[in-house]
Amino acid sequence: MFASRTNWNLTENRLTQALAEYRRGGRPFLDLTLSNPTEAGFLYDSSAILSALQNTESLRYEPDSQGLLSARKAVAGYYFEKGIQLSPADLFLTASTSEAYSWLFRLFCNPGDEVLIPTPGYPLFDFLADINDVRLVRYPLLYDHGWQIDFSSFEKAITPRTRAAIVVHPNNPTGHYAKPQEQAQLSAICAKHSLALISDEVFLDFSLHDAPANSFASQTSSLTFSLSGVSKLCGLPQMKSAWIALSGPNELKNDVRQRLEIIADSYLSMNAPVQLSLPAFLATRTQFQSQLLSRVRANLSFLDREIAKQNACSRLAFDAGWNVVLRVPATRSDEDLALSLLERQGVLVHPGHFYDFSQDGCLVLSLIVPEKEFAEGVHRLLSFLSS
Numbered sequence: 437m438f439a440s441r442t443n444w445n446l447t448e449n450r451l452t453q454a455l456a457e458y459r460r461g462g463r464p465f466l467d468l469t470l471s472n473p474t475e476a477g478f479l480y481d482s483s484a485i486l487s488a489l490q491n492t493e494s495l496r497y498e499p500d501s502q503g504l505l506s507a508r509k510a511v512a513g514y515y516f517e518k519g520i521q522l523s524p525a526d527l528f529l530t531a532s533t534s535e536a537y538s539w540l541f542r543l544f545c546n547p548g549d550e551v552l553i554p555t556p557g558y559p560l561f562d563f564l565a566d567i568n569d570v571r572l573v574r575y576p577l578l579y580d581h582g583w584q585i586d587f588s589s590f591e592k593a594i595t596p597r598t599r600a601a602i603v604v605h606p607n608n609p610t611g612h613y614a615k616p617q618e619q620a621q622l623s624a625i626c627a628k629h630s631l632a633l634i635s636d637e638v639f640l641d642f643s644l645h646d647a648p649a650n651s652f653a654s655q656t657s658s659l660t661f662s663l664s665g666v667s668k669l670c671g672l673p674q675m676k677s678a679w680i681a682l683s684g685p686n687e688l689k690n691d692v693r694q695r696l697e698i699i700a701d702s703y704l705s706m707n708a709p710v711q712l713s714l715p716a717f718l719a720t721r722t723q724f725q726s727q728l729l730s731r732v733r734a735n736l737s738f739l740d741r742e743i744a745k746q747n748a749c750s751r752l753a754f755d756a757g758w759n760v761v762l763r764v765p766a767t768r769s770d771e772d773l774a775l776s777l778l779e780r781q782g783v784l785v786h787p788g789h790f791y792d793f794s795q796d797g798c799l800v801l802s803l804i805v806p807e808k809e810f811a812e813g814v815h816r817l818l819s820f821l822s823s
């Protein structure tokens with residue numbers, strides 16, 4: 437009855453089962469995997485957000501396949517503040533970055549075509565690839581006092597069926613940006629092999645350094661799609677509002693616009709109230725981002741102080757984002773460790789394999805957890821590892 441692309445393994449993993457058990461029993465636990473910003477105690481400009489949604493223009497239906505011009509102009513303004521001039525004609529609004537990926541997979545890939553993705557990375561792509569009949573091929577990121585792309589493996593992974601390469605900038609959970617020289621190299625390789633370069637920039641603004649990182653939207657040598665949205669930039673995942681920014685050689689961009697417009701027009705997936713509110717949502721991002729970054733910095737400095745007191749665990753360096761990777765003794769599987777932490781300490785963390793780490797010895801923690809809970813969770817985690 438069902439398409440074979442939906443033949444997923446539907447059994448829950450042991451950690452999910454244990455967590456469900458915990459919840460059923462009403463047992464409290466410290467969730468160090470919290471990634472929903474609306475549940476993390478941040479202060480939102482609720483009157484700006486809610487009054488934007490009451491725009492009477494919402495009562496009219498004026499579909500535009502790329503998204504309402506007023507909304508696209510606001511997104512162009514976001515890039516303008518970064519020193520990048522984008523025409524609203526090069527912006528396509530989508531309901532989420534996930535939807536943006538799907539549209540791009542449909543634009544470039546026939547069934548069985550390949551897309552390169554970084555590993556370790558966020559576990560978003562496998563289902564999206566299955567749904568769109570795309571084969572994912574992983575290229576490794578290497579860690580040596582910081583993360584970098586293994587370009588020799590990247591080039592070796594390209595086959596005649598490769599259609600696109602994804603870079604997550606900064607990557608989740610490793611939190612590293614593609615450095616300017618890596619950006620240029622990625623663009624050059626993609627141009628040479630006629631690949632679309634897709635840059636996922638949902639965490640672009642969450643840099644722990646003073647100098648902001650450059651968006652791939654400034655790249656012009658290869659056909660480039662920079663994806664972002666209000667889900668992370670403004671901490672508003674419930675508003676389902678994201679975009680694709682197109683850059684690259686003009687003649688290719690023209691072809692893309694015509695085809696992508698038909699895909700977009702077939703769905704017209706963004707609703708009018710949210711599109712009309714996008715300028716107001718984007719205007720709230722400074723206030724949200726400064727709260728989030730001060731939370732991340734406070735949690736990170738607590739973590740570093742506690743890590744300095746013991747030697748069972750260290751943390752990996754990163755530039756940006758909401759997560760941190762801990763290196764722990766690989767004396768058992770990361771899943772076993774995460775299970776023990778939940779069952780014996782009431783602390784939930786993500787095992788590294790959830791993010792496709794190839795070896796045991798990594799745990800991933802969210803840094804947006806409210807500070808008191810984070811401190812208690814880290815305290816229990818480190819005492820457990822040292823015992």
Ligand SMILES: Cc1ncc(COP(=O)(O)O)c(C=O)c1O
Nearest residue numbers: 532533534558608638665667678
């Ligand atoms: C790297 C990355 N890209 C995209 C997303 C999803 O974004 P959206 O809510 O716009 O689909 C996430 C969600 O955590 C993410 O980590």
